[in-house]
Amino acid sequence: MATTANVKMINLTIEGRAVSVPDGTSILEAAKVAGVLVPHYCYHPGLPVAGVCRMCLVEVEKAPKLAPSCATSVAEGQVVHVHSEKALEARKGVLEMLLINHPLDCPICDQAGECELQDYTFQEGRAEGRYRDPKRFNPVEDFGGDVVYVANRCILCTRCVRFMDDVAHDPVLTVAERGDRALIGKFEGQDLTHPWAGNVVDLCPVGALLSKDSLNKARAWEMDRAASVCPNCSQGCNMIVETRDNQVVRLRPRPNDAVNKYFMCDHGRLNYRWMNRADRVEEPLVRQAGVLAKTDWEIALRSAAALLAGKRAFVLASPNLSNEALFLLGKLVRRTGGSGSFRVNHGPEAPLPGVEDLALRSDRAANVRGAEMAGFRRSENPLSAMQAGDVLIVADEELGDVDAAAAAKAGAILVIGTTLPAWARHGANVVLPIANCVEEEGTFTNLRGRVQRFLQAKAAPGSARPSFFVLGDLLAAMGDGQGYWTASQAFDALVATQPSLAGMSYDTLALKGAASADAMAAGVGGGGART
């Protein structure tokens, strides 16, 4: 709702509240500004207006008919009633019509609890239907990809069709047939395999399009939710992590106009099983008499500090660590006169054509910019810069495919990670278990230099601790500072050393993040690495 000097502002009254919005705004969006939700189904801010569900009808004084608020622009002096008797009656009528052929199978429907048909029916619908005739039946259809279509629950809002047409630019869905025989159709052999097709499941306001992956996994009310950022590529799509009993069961996009609008790719949304992996390192380990033995944090940290005393540290960092962790690792490297590098997994880039600068990025890591900002060097052969005798700090890197001989050059090995790679069972001197990115708080910097917070969604296993906490304590054990109690303190320390982040704090970043100064200077397309 950006207001600039050359946009004419329109003043109107919605439910008795005066609002001023730019010319051309729909009544529905203006009502949001006034704090009034107009019930709707087919309207979605990320899609072209269809105006077909007729749910968002509102009464506009002096207009002869009720107006579809999604498709009606505001006008100066308009007086709009969203909850007048006339408008409520009309919406009650729509709800009744939507339910006559609906199977009313909420008890077995995945959407129950987060279903807009359910919500508005409870809010405004009739207590009892008057439909006495046979219901229409259509079989469930596999749409391919991750999507299954339950036609009987479909309200023909066409959000899915419009998403595939106008946002994904891959029109594989269509409204087929007409009248009450109409349903969403696709062409035999052409499936919903577009890398962003899974968004149709989120867009569907009812239980008609369901994710096969999350089918029957959890009821909406059984899940806990946390705001987060997708770690599966460098785009940094905002997301919600949903857990049930401390297990991540679903990832969904969280709207952010500056990054991902309302969307998230299938790679990101389905790539969550690693967040639940069971082979985690749960206790600090120290090598004693040739074997790694469980110990407590105090001993482990002291052992790690002793390992590093008077030695150069060479850090092999994961580009999926938070800015806070990478900053502290960088600090450790500089303190010991060492160096560090990281490598990035790759995959094919998959843009969402209808949204500017949104793609599944080929860099399949969340924080490449953060690693660069912390002074680490990107390399395909990350151990090449390690000098013989360096203490190798493996910071949540699985170290697969790394030349074992290169690792053997290390004077000692300190693992700070979520897992203990097989090779390190023999080589590691100290192992410090940390939380993964859905178990702790922190920030990532996306490929355009936008710094975004993620919150904790589940508890870390065993004695594992947040990465910023462990690294703060390690530095403290080396005589540098007092450690940090919260991630925001660690972030403040980072900001103090990074002019490009000046002015940022967890409060100012809030849940939408902010662009770093050099990202701003470089514009959307820019953003070179800095050291």
Added chain:
Amino acid sequence: MGFPHRPHERETLVLSKHFGEHEAIGLDGWRKRGGYVALEKALRMTPAEIVNVVKESGLRGRGGAGFPTGVKWSFMKPGDGKPHYLCCNADESEPGTFKDREIMRWTPHALVEGCAIGAYAIGAEVAYVYIRGEYTEALDKMNAACREAYAAGILGTNAMGTGKTVHVYVHKGAGAYICGEETALMNSLEGRRGNPRIKPPFPAVAGLFGQPTTINNVETLVAVPHILNNGAEWYKTFGRPDNPRSTGTKLFSVCGNIQRPGNYEVTLGFPFKDFLYELCGGPLPGRNFKAIIPGGISVPIQTREEAESSPMDYEGFVANGTMLGSGGVIVIDDAQNLVKQIARAARFFAHESCAQCTQCREGTAWTTKILERIVAGDGTHEDLDTLLEISENMTGKTICVLSDSCATPVVSGIKKFRADFEALIKKKRVHMVPAQVA
């Protein structure tokens, strides 16, 4: 011309004068009857002059809405740098209406000429005639007329030697009532599903292919050459002297339970009673008119008494609780099960709903199910209240008026013939012999 019957002396034959004359179908025969004189004249006028004459004549849209044609044309701004389009709505699908079909069957060149004049008047170089796919004969005749007109230099990039470009293309529909709705027709012409569009934007701003577009009914366009030839004053002489808002002649299609169904051309304001009894011969032997729908199935049903006191013009029908609509007169006599016919009308709309708006998609089908249940003898008294409430939910709340059109016969039927419904509800399970059970 009371086609297929001989003209009645009280008809005023302007548009239908040559119905039934095979010679009038071809270009030579049409030229002998004064064809293309008006176009030649029009191409030497400025578009604004043509628009003014049509405005002055009082010609109103003959498709159903009755919007003044000259005013509609004046919304187009020739010279705005955009391509303009004329669409001729020949999708005639309103049950009870079959006048455009006869115009195209017998006088295809009249429509080609009307389209050419209309296109030129609104600054368009292309006119599309959208003809419903079922009108195979009309399609053949119109295609042939266009070919003749191109061959004779009437159409093309040098229309009638004036250096002006006028194209008329025939576009064949494929079976969808809703494509008679102007924005649905445009979508269909563009190769889309025939879904009506939200207005605004109106067609004159962004219509066919997103460009300024005017859409006119067949009968409207074929009246234009006559107006240009004879002048606006001449056209205005047709009509009730006390109602200057309805001028000209109008083709009425008559069908149902009546002696002489067919097309009749009368001046607007003609007494409906005389029309039904004198021109059309009155009811079949031994029967009486029961209900009359004067403007296609979408307009409210009239009782015999209401119909007999209506003057046949836009205002006259409104004053008697209905509308002129498309001029498709459906007569139902006392031997019919009126409720069954209303159910049949509802089924028509349920079949034709485009499926966009909830109330229409679901409401037309629900209405049909209830009505068919009542006809089958399983109705209840609550059903009538439910029907009226559903109809209320279907009225004035959707993108186009198909939903309203379905509600209209239901509401007017229950209001005016409630006893028929109640009799069926009381009787329980006697009627309903489905057609397929031989």
Added chain:
Amino acid sequence: MSAPHGEIGEMHAPAHASHGDRGHHHVPYSPVFTGARRAELDELLTRYPTKMAALLPALWIVQEERGWVSDAAMAEVSDLLDLTPAYVKGVVTFYTMYHQHPVAKHFIQVCTTSPCNVCGAEDVVKSLLKHTGCGELGVMSPDGRYQVIEVECLGACGFNTPLMVNEKFIESVTPETVPELLASLG
């Protein structure tokens, strides 16, 4: 065949579902738009500012040529007009005159909407079902020659009962004239 999950990918791909084999019954699909038909489409394309606008005419050409519009034909048309097959399917299923399945030699569509209904259209339907041997609406007669369906308003309400046999429009049919009509079809 795309297979999102391994277990599905390991199954044998059903032959009819593979993209390369668009036709039914494994008969290779021969395109409609070659030679004169292609020229006809090219001429049509000059009439409109978009390729999409030629979709309904192109589908008519398919139906004239093949008698119905198959999935394979939809795919062909979508390629020619830069559309997707799903889009074309959405359009085809909207319009009732495009046949999505092969129909009988004489496809008879009888108007039974109210104006014709009050004049006895249902009796015409009954007579047709009897004399064609179809017995039921939509069902092909045992000899495969006839198929009778009810349609909504054909727009010839004053000439009841009107019907269409394929592309031929026939007016004023009565139950009594049905045998004569059928005989004339050959």
